[in-house]
């Protein structure tokens with residue numbers, strides 16, 4: 001494969017929509033299926049697929065079939081988790097799959113297999129769906145349906161005797177031998193992995209509404225924001241797209257570039273300030289009424305990465321009167337080497353929240369170096385908000401993996417980097433265009 005093809009394949013991988021995966025666990029007859037159905041029916045205009053862990057039961061051997069009443073269907077070993085993991089890997093990469101069509105009477109899968117197409121949302125449900133850490137790693141949201149055990153037993157008896165035609169004594173025998181111990185030993189312990197625990201199962205409309213709202217928000221976000229909860233992209237509008245169209249255009253004059261870059265920077269700075277802590281305050285308005293408001297965080301400072309980061313200082317000063325701004329100069333050596341050349345930072349920086357300024361996040365090497373300087377001065381990682389105009393996925397992966405507690409605020413996430421580590425589509429050499437020092441146009445490789 002030539003380098004151009006390799007680059008475009010990489011770019012295609014980057015733009016591939018990663019599904020939002022939800023795991024729904026809970027004891028037998030807790031109402032998992034009903035919760036999933038309610039979520040699906042509320043996510044009307046999304047491509048949603050439900051995959052039940054029950055489809056992945058190992059088929060019973062002839063010997064096991066003879067003693068089916070003694071078989072433990074409530075143990076993690078009863079499931080072919082390796083097969084489920086490989087199915088999830090395929091779906092994650094946008095490829096359709098066939099999953100077993102498990103027959104509960106025959107205790108094995110039957111033809112035809114069920115075809116599952118790539119989807120925006122994948123819901124995995126099952127008693128032990130949160131048990132294997134590798135499966136949990138696929139999930140963006142983990143739910144545990146927590147219903148009263150007496151209610152669950154009553155539902156189970158009704159379901160197995162009325163709907164599945166089973167003998168009540170066998171149902172009770174299976175419950176005390178396997179179902180209850182399986183719940184105590186393996187299912188209940190997975191509750192601690194859940195992001196959301198739904199008490200009263202499907203009767204809890206409020207919890208289900210909140211879950212659906214969260215999923216809708218996540219679906220509207222860039223895939224990287226689904227992966228990294230510390231990445232924030234400012235809400236796109238036609239106005240913002242229009243400004244990006246101007247600054248990204250190679251033909252835009254220096255004057256216009258500076259004008260529109262400044263407008264975008266101002267928006268990013270305002271958004272970034274919104275991530276600082278506030279304290280509540282009530283004031284009296286001229287009408288004599290009480291207004292319940294907030295007071296801005298006072299202990300903050302800016303730090304710009306020279307030279308492009310300095311273009312963001314004016315916007316920060318315009319928003320925060322008299323703010324202290326430190327500087328860091330980093331020299332790039334080859335593709336990954338970064339050396340600190342100079343730093344001048346407020347002496348009490350360790351007790352401040354820091355807005356780190358750099359309009360372009362490319363490989364992330366400069367950012368990692370600058371952040372390590374801040375940490376070495378005693379700034380807590382969670383006190384840093386890194387502000388960008390554009391960010392490449394590679395840089396976001398690098399910074400977020402190394403520093404998961406800082407926040408990154410950006411106005412757009414680009415597609416990829418080219419072999420020279422320029423952001424694609426990007427806006428070229430930001431510093432040269434802003435300060436008028438160059439005329440080089442970067443060609444996509």
Ligand SMILES: Nc1nc2c(ncn2[C@@H]2O[C@H](COP(=O)(O)OP(=O)(O)OP(=O)(O)O)[C@@H](O)[C@H]2O)c(=O)[nH]1
Nearest residue numbers: 027028029030031032033034073074104107127179
């Ligand atoms: N008797 C019997 N039980 C089985 C078999 N296969 C699975 N089970 C039981 O099915 C249960 C798993 O399904 P449940 O969690 O009850 O399924 P569900 O219908 O999705 O439950 P909710 O949606 O939460 O109401 C386990 O407790 C197993 O004991 C089988 O072939 N025979």
Ligand SMILES: O=P(O)(O)OC[C@H]1O[C@H](OP(=O)(O)OP(=O)(O)O)[C@H](O)[C@@H]1O
Nearest residue numbers: 306307308360361362363364365366431
């Ligand atoms: O994520 P990275 O791959 O490290 O690249 C990003 C760095 O590149 C740009 O600076 P540049 O080196 O062009 O210097 P300048 O600001 O002086 O123009 C940008 O302002 C970042 O500091």
Ligand SMILES: O=c1cc[nH]c(=O)[nH]1
Nearest residue numbers: 362422423428429430
């Ligand atoms: O595309 C890029 C990459 C690094 N720095 C820039 O200014 N632009």
